[in-house]
Amino acid sequence: MDPSRELPDLMRSLPIxxxxxxxxPAVTARHPDGQPDFSTVDGREALRLASEGRCGICGNPLDSQIAFLGGPGAVAARAYHDPPMHESCAEASTILCPHLSRRDMRRVTDRRSTGVLPRNSAEEKPDRWVMWICRGFAAYVIDGMPLFRPxxxxxxxxxxxxxxxxxxxxxxxxxRP
Ligand SMILES: [Zn+2]
Structure with a gap:
């Protein structure tokens, strides 16, 4: 598959x-050598972008409708570690992100990164992913980690x-709600 075919216009300015x-993605953590650590969200960057009303994937201003992506646990708790994003960027992530798109792809937590949250560190990979689409959110910092309440x-x-x-x-x- 050619990933560029699945890329929404908003994501075309991202580095490859x-x-x-x-x-x-904009919130992907970096190793000290500058290489991306796809397994890890940069919590500070996630909070900064969210507080500026920007998408955690493409970094562009959010629409009136905002998407969150997580497992059933996130839905039940109404709490997400991953930041708000465009619906189109969330949809692209379900196709492009190896951790999401392939059940058998295990995300390896890389200890070289510090101060950032390994995605889904508290749970096994969920058997389903739920996109929560809404019009607003609140952001918190719990134990130094961002938490978003849609x-x-x-x-x-x-x-x-x-x-x-x-x-x-x-x-x-x-x-329906
Ligand atoms: Zn976006």
Missing amino acids: DRHRGLPI APYLRLRTFTYTDGGHLHETPDTSP
Whole structure:
């Protein structure tokens, strides 16, 4: 697959990781040598972008509708570690991000990064990902880590793994708010 075909226009200005050929999200942490650490969100950058009303993936100003992406636990707790983003950027992440798009791809936590949160460090990889689409959020810092509380959702979009281990969107069966 040519990842550039799946790239929303908003993400086209992002730097491309030369090893993977993938755009580097705005909140992706960096190793001291400048290489991206795709396993880790830079918490300070996530908070900074969110406080400026910018997307955690592409860095551009958010729309009136904001998307969060996480597992069922995030939905139940209404709390996300990953920052707010455009719906189109969240959708692209379900296709481009190896950790999301492939069930069997394990995210390796890299200890060279400090002061940042390994994504989903508190839980095994979820069997589904839920996109929470809403119109606002609050940001907190808990134990030095950012935590985002989205406004009540307008829509939920659910993504599950096929038998082959690829993530795809399933029809929304969630109750309406
Ligand atoms: Zn974006």
